[in-house]
Amino acid sequence: MKMDEVLKAFGLTNAKIEAFGTGLINRTWKVYAPGGNYILQKINDHVFRQPKDIAHNIRSIADHLQKNHPDYFFIAPVVAVDGNDLVFCKKEGWFRLMPFAENSITCDVVQTSAQAYEAAKQFGRFTRLLSDFDAKQLKVTIPQFHDLELRYRQFGDALSNGDMERIREAKEIIVALQEQKKIVDEYKSIIHNFQFKLRVTHHDTKISNVLFDQNNKGLCVIDLDTVMPGYFISDVGDMMRTYLSPVSEEENDFDKILVRSEFYKAIVEGYSDEMKDELTKVEKNYFLFAGKFMIYMQALRFLTDYFNNDVYYGAKYEGHNLVRAKNQATLLQRLVETEVTA
Numbered sequence: 005m006k007m008d009e010v011l012k013a014f015g016l017t018n019a020k021i022e023a024f025g026t027g028l029i030n031r032t033w034k035v036y037a038p039g040g041n042y043i044l045q046k047i048n049d050h051v052f053r054q055p056k057d058i059a060h061n062i063r064s065i066a067d068h069l070q071k072n073h074p075d076y077f078f079i080a081p082v083v084a085v086d087g088n089d090l091v092f093c094k095k096e097g098w099f100r101l102m103p104f105a106e107n108s109i110t111c112d113v114v115q116t117s118a119q120a121y122e123a124a125k126q127f128g129r130f131t132r133l134l135s136d137f138d139a140k141q142l143k144v145t146i147p148q149f150h151d152l153e154l155r156y157r158q159f160g161d162a163l164s165n166g167d168m169e170r171i172r173e174a175k176e177i178i179v180a181l182q183e184q185k186k187i188v189d190e191y192k193s194i195i196h197n198f199q200f201k202l203r204v205t206h207h208d209t210k211i212s213n214v215l216f217d218q219n220n221k222g223l224c225v226i227d228l229d230t231v232m233p234g235y236f237i238s239d240v241g242d243m244m245r246t247y248l249s250p251v252s253e254e255e256n257d258f259d260k261i262l263v264r265s266e267f268y269k270a271i272v273e274g275y276s277d278e279m280k281d282e283l284t285k286v287e288k289n290y291f292l293f294a295g296k297f298m299i300y301m302q303a304l305r306f307l308t309d310y311f312n313n314d315v316y317y318g319a320k321y322e323g324h325n326l327v328r329a330k331n332q333a334t335l336l337q338r339l340v341e342t343e344v345t346a
Contacts, residue, residue, distance in 0.1 A: 006093055010044070011035065013091040014084050014101045026112055026212070030229070034104060041104035042082065046097055047090075047229070055098040057143035058229050059089040064141060065134065065204070065231065073133045077224045079103060105215055108223055114211040114247045117270040122222035123214045123247070124274030127206055127239050130225045132278045134204040139233040142204065146230060149207060150238045152191040152301050159304045166311030174326060177307065177333055184336065187300045190293060194235065199286035205234030209242040236275075236283065240291060241298030243271050248295065249335055253302070256327045258334045263342050268295075295339050303332035 011019050019037040021044065029051055035042040047055045059081070066080035081089045082101040091099045114120050148154045163171060163178070171178070194200050206213070207230035215223040246252075247267050251260045272291050276283075309316045310325035319325055 006096060007033075007044075010091055010093050010096075010099045011037075013086070013093075013099075014082055016042070016101075025110075035101070041106070043102045043104050044099060045102075046099050049097055052145055052229055054143070054145070055090060057145050059100065061142045061145065061231055062228050063089055065137070065228070068137050069133060072136065076129075076133055079105060079224065079226060105223065107218055108215040109218065110212050110215060110226075112212050113252070114267070117264070117266040119211065119216075119220060120243070120247045120267045121270040121274040122216065122220065123209070123211055124240075124243055124271045125278055126214050126222040126225050127209050127243070128275040128278030130206060131203050131236070131239065132282055135282050137204055139202050139204045142232055144232050146207075146232070149230065149232070150234060150298075150301065152188050152297060152304075155301050155304045155308070156185065156188045159308045162308045162311035166308075167313055170311055170313075170326070174307065174310070174329075177303075177326075177330055180333055180337075181300070181303060181307065184296075184300055187293075187296055191297060194237070194290070197286070199284045200235055201282075201284065201287070202233050203236060203282075204231060205236070205238050206231055207234055207238050207242070209239045210246045236279070236287060237290060237294035237297050240271065240275055241294035241296075243275075244268065244295030244339070245298045245302060245332075245335070247271060248339070253306075253328050253331050255331055258331065261331065261334045261338060263335070263338045265342070268342070292339070292343055296336060299332055299336045299339060303329050303336060306332060 007021060011017070011021075016035065016037045019035050021033040021035050023032070024034040024043065025032045029048045031046040033044045035044050047058065049055055052058055062081055066078060069076050069078050070080070079102050082103065083089060084091050084101075089100060093099060111119065114123070159181070206225060206228070208227060213227045214225055217223055248263045249261050250264065255261060306317065306325045306329035310329060314325055317325055317328075
């Protein structure tokens with residue numbers, strides 16, 4: 005890979021690089037340069053087919069925040085020598101460069117409710133500060149990414165056209181997910197309800213997309229490739245999906261899956277502390293639904309991929325996506341039980 009050529013295009017010479025982070029989509033390196041340290045990323049153009057759309061979104065947001073909220077800590081991309089935010093290297097692809105936030109830390113797994121609160125607060129702040137930005141100016145980087153109606157339709161298509169042996173062995177979870185179709189119906193009513201506002205939405209609110217300082221206080225959100233117009237249920241729901249249980253979607257001992265009430269409360273409080281004046285009265289009643297929405301959608305996506313012979317997520321072992329789907333279906337059931345006992 006012609007890394008010297010890429011770095012030179014950003015005006016960097018005599019720099020050293022090393023692989024960095026645990027991200028699965030884009031390739032990432034830390035750059036040690038005489039003038040400072042940076043993060044270099046190669047955009048995965050198999051997932052993000054139009055890298056220039058991502059650059060447009062991030063630059064538009066950076067300019068808006070710099071003009072209207074200059075005190076907000078936002079990591080804006082470094083402009084290349086040619087004046088663009090992206091560099092294209094023949095046979096390699098698209099690259100971007102960002103300043104490295106010194107003395108910042110990230111975590112891959114949320115450990116405490118305090119971390120959950122700080123993360124939710126940061127995602128809420130990001131959306132709040134962009135409340136006066138027209139979300140429709142943003143490009144859609146992954147079409148229909150959180151369209152639950154589409155995901156349920158794809159699930160139905162897989163039931164009709166997928167691997168019949170796999171479908172037969174998954175009868176129990178198929179029935180369980182079909183019985184929760186009311187979540188799809190509720191989603192359809194939401195997107196046609198004027199009380200639900202289209203906002204600048206991150207769409208990937210896992211804990212690793214928040215920078216913390218040395219005292220575990222949130223600094224800002226990062227990884228803005230999926231920032232698009234959307235609804236608050238996407239960001240809140242993804243936090244609930246990934247923060248509530250002490251085990252991840254990879255866990256195959258389903259007895260370990262549970263909903264930690266203190267984490268649920270932390271997410272709601274953190275997000276609400278920033279967004280309480282932005283959310284409508286109707287939206288404020290949909291925090292629990294947000295969790296069900298995202299967990300259900302991910303269960304559908306894993307099961308759909310299993311029926312389609314693991315063409316999207318891949319599989320590290322036989323039945324991997326079936327395990328993932330059952331994991332998420334179990335988490336959904338735990339959240340539904342929480343609603344019943346509340």
